Amino acid sequence: MKNHLSIKEPVFNIDYSNGEIKGRDVINPVKKLKDLSGIFEDMQVFSKLDGEEIIYEVQAILPVKEGLEGGLFYGKTTILPGRVGTEYYMTKGHFHQKADRAEFYWGIQGKGMLLLMDKDRNCWAEKMYPGSLHYIDGYIAHRTVNTGDTKLSFGACWPSDTGHNYQEIIDNGFSSRIKEVDGKPQLIPTK
Numbered sequence: 001m002k003n004h005l006s007i008k009e010p011v012f013n014i015d016y017s018n019g020e021i022k023g024r025d026v027i028n029p030v031k032k033l034k035d036l037s038g039i040f041e042d043m044q045v046f047s048k049l050d051g052e053e054i055i056y057e058v059q060a061i062l063p064v065k066e067g068l069e070g071g072l073f074y075g076k077t078t079i080l081p082g083r084v085g086t087e088y089y090m091t092k093g094h095f096h097q098k099a100d101r102a103e104f105y106w107g108i109q110g111k112g113m114l115l116l117m118d119k120d121r122n123c124w125a126e127k128m129y130p131g132s133l134h135y136i137d138g139y140i141a142h143r144t145v146n147t148g149d150t151k152l153s154f155g156a157c158w159p160s161d162t163g164h165n166y167q168e169i170i171d172n173g174f175s176s177r178i179k180e181v182d183g184k185p186q187l188i189p190t191k
């Protein structure tokens, strides 16, 4: 067999200042406020806000088919700064569909919190900032919250057979929320 020696350019590049991914087949789902109904606690305030406002954007590389065992997915999420009442802008959050699958998150720009919850609904949070690194074990629900006044961007890497279980969060939510109290972010039990 002929050996095709060649030195190639990488398929993807990352801008380290904001985590932006450049390359082929990068998908870019956008979540607007109207996509997040039932996620924020204060429904009255929520209903008065502009549903077209972008809350967060994801860029993801899915090099193999979703559900296939053995591959890896890579993502970058950017959450805009803002609040619904006292509750900071955040992601929907999810358990994994294949619940034992773990994931890495890492902070790229801005400041925030990674909200975590186990199967018994115990919640805790880890601070996120450029360079923070978070191992999210299987069976742990995870949501990210922008507690700063600039964009929060973080990277993520997870197995390609993981899947997202959003329903559990839509039905029961997280048992705690990150809200601004006395001018600073605090972990407050859900009402």
Ligand code: M6P
Binding pocket: 058, 075, 076, 077, 091, 092, 093, 094, 142, 143, 155, 156, 158, 164
């Ligand atoms: C990270 C990963 C993705 C996830 C995204 C947004 O990039 O965990 O799998 O989709 O954050 O989070 P969510 O799906 O909870 O809205």
Ligand code: ZN
Binding pocket: 094, 095, 096, 103, 142, 158
């Ligand atoms: Zn996940």
